[in-house]
Structures are given as C-alpha cells and as structure tokens.
Amino acid sequence: MSACELAVDWGSKKFGDSLVLDNVDISIDRGEFLAVLGPSGSGKSTLLRVLAGLEHLTAGTISWSADGARPRTGVVFQQSLLLPWLTVIENISLARRFTAHRHEFDHQYPATLLRRFGLDRLAERYPSELSGGQAQRVAVLRAAATRPRLLLLDEPFSALDPATRIDLQQWLAELVADIEATVVLVTHDVDEAIALSDRIVLLDQGRIRREWRDVRNGSDTCSLREDILQQYHPDEVVVP
Template identity: 35%
Template structure:
C-alpha cells in the first residue's frame, strides 16, 4: 500500500498542494482528475522522491519513502524511448539499472503486447500506440511494484486511445500492480479505475473520492450504458464545482 499523508508543497509564494491525503492499496487502480495546473504531476514528483514536501509524509507499506527515490516506476506522457536502443533494449533498461536482465520475460510481454515482430526495431520505426505499449512494458518490467502513469494516452487519437485503454486493462489484470494514473478524461478514469480522486484547482486539495462500481473484467460496452453516463455526470459536476 502507498499512503500519502497530509502532503503540502509550495514554490515560492505559490501553494501548489495543500494537505493532500490518499491511499492506493495493493493491486488497486486509482485515477487522479483535476484542472490543469492543479499539481497532479508535482504530486507524482513528490511520490517519486524528486521533490521534498513542505509538509506531510509518503509511506510505502511500513517504510517512510519521503524524498527518497527508487520506490516507483514512472511512465510519462510521451513514450521517452531511447532512439539508439531497440525496443527490446529499451524495455530492459530498468532491469539493467538494477543489475539484472530477464530477456525471456521481456520478449514474452512484448509478444503479448503485439510487439513480438518489432523487438529489434528502433522507436522511429513504430507508431505512437506501439511506442506507448513499449513504454508501459518497460514500466512493468521495472522491479518496483507501484506504477505512476502521467496521461500516457493523451497524445493519441480517440480510436487508438480506446485500444490502448483496453490493452492496458488486459495487461494490468494479468499483473495486478498498483497504479496511480493521471488523466483529464472522465471516461478514461471511469473505464479504467477502481477509485477516482478529484482534486480542486490550486492550491490542490482532495475534493472527493469516488469508488467506481463497475465489475471487472470491463467491456467497452459500459461506455454507452446509462449507469456509466450517470457516473460521468456525477464526476463532472464534482470537477466543475
């Protein structure tokens, strides 16, 4: 379990985060939604130990990980693959940094991701969706069990994005790693998540936490259901309030 306890952060006179508390259980998929500039990426940087909070603590199970690195795996908005490394070499880099390399597992996961034929290709030879899949496999193969995904599908077109969401659910259900996911899409958050945390405009505070009621495994048909639209309205009203 990851616990964020009363975290606050300011830059100069600007308060970005104020008394943020949330919990992500083992194997739970949690989405963060809030206005642009509400501090979601700053919160990721705090969880990852890249920034020091001005108040509060971050715990992973029984360990206080505040301002320490190496406890999470992070996937940014862009795939950020190294152009001089093949796809296989790219997905193995997290393991290499830890002094180990499970090439067989990497090839198996790339095969499941539909990338089995391009493992020796370079990033410039792949489509945007293929690069995002490779980036996600790299995050999964890192030794950390907690993943922070920062709007990984925001640059994709609508159809590719839905395909990637379905693929992400399929892979996640197989691996059951804990995920904290930033998105501006309520549809995406409802389709993917167990729980949605709504942040206010800056300084960001937790306005409300929604427990998503849809059973797993999920089918894209729920996106057009009355129940889904009802929950979308509820979340939207909270975001706009």
C-alpha cells in the same frame, strides 16, 4: 479489506510562494487502480512526482507499507521518452543496465512481455519507426519490465488520437490485470478514469475535492460521468 500500499498524510507542496498541493490526504491499497483526475494545473503531475520520489513534500508525510521503504516503482509519462538509438527490445530491457536493477532483472521477461502484449513483431524496430500508440505501449512495457510493485502513469495516452487511445486503454487494463501492480493513473479524461480505475479522486487547485469508490463495479456509468463532470471546475467542462 486490502492492505495499504502507501499513504500521504496532510501532504503539501509549494513552489516558491505558490501552493500546488494543499493538505492532500490519501491512502492507496495494495493492487488498487486509482485514477487522479483534474483540470490542467490542478497538481496531478506534482502528486505523481511526489509518489515517484521525484519531488518532495514541503509539509506532511508519505509512508510506505512494505517494510517502510518505497516499493519498486515504474513511471510512464505523456511522451514515451524512448532512447532513439536503441531498438524496442533494448529499450524495454533498459533497466538491466542500471546498478539498482542489474542483479534482479529477469533477462527473459522483456521478450515475454512483448509476446504476451502483442508487440513481438516490433522488437527490432527503432523508436523512429513506431507510431505514437506503439511508442506508448513500449514505454509502458519498459516500466512493466522491472516488475514494479507501483506503476505511476502521467497522462500516458493524452497525446494520442481517440481511437488509438481507447485501444490502449483496453490494452493497459489487460496488462495491469497480469502484472498485479498498484497503479496510479493521472488523467484529465473522465471516461478514461471510469474505464480503468477502481477509485477516482478529483484534484482541484491542489486539494482533493471529491472521491468516487467502486468505479468499475458500479452499474450506472452515465450518472457517474455526469456527477464527475459537474464537480469539475466550470471553466474546464466541455460538454460533448
């Protein structure tokens, strides 16, 4: 049994009168890849932002295993949010400019990451010279360059075309195997969740409706997919 990385206990979040997270109880193991699946508006991004420390719970607690403090965390959003006046290598090295990282930042690591994950020929390009898929790869490497212990991904590939998206999913799986982070991926794509994660939780109107464990080790992907789709809010199910 792996050590617990973080736990949310009875976590609730209100914006004004609206309850966006409703008694969410979840713990995540060190090194686990968790997918948080759910229809639009179900509270996925809010949960991720709570894990990132960008939002605070209205009630309940979040606790961290490593000496009780939030571990170093990298976050990637749907848009790459690259700085347009910096090259790819400069964007990936961005964290070294911030006080919190300056002393620990490994200056060789961005170039190593670019080489290892197939982007070295893009190093001197500017964001305007990248495709959407390339820009998202750079955004993921920028997060990885700080050697995060926790990597939080909020629909990082959902603006991409399906073929690029599948490429990036495979690329992400290789990256994650290499950097040994605990990963939380927010997505509304059932296949993406199945392809990448160890465990899936389905969020519905701010509550965890169901959970599936041993996703990648499970053999029957088709029935898992069916099962997950059946749990989705009926309005959101799109049967291909």
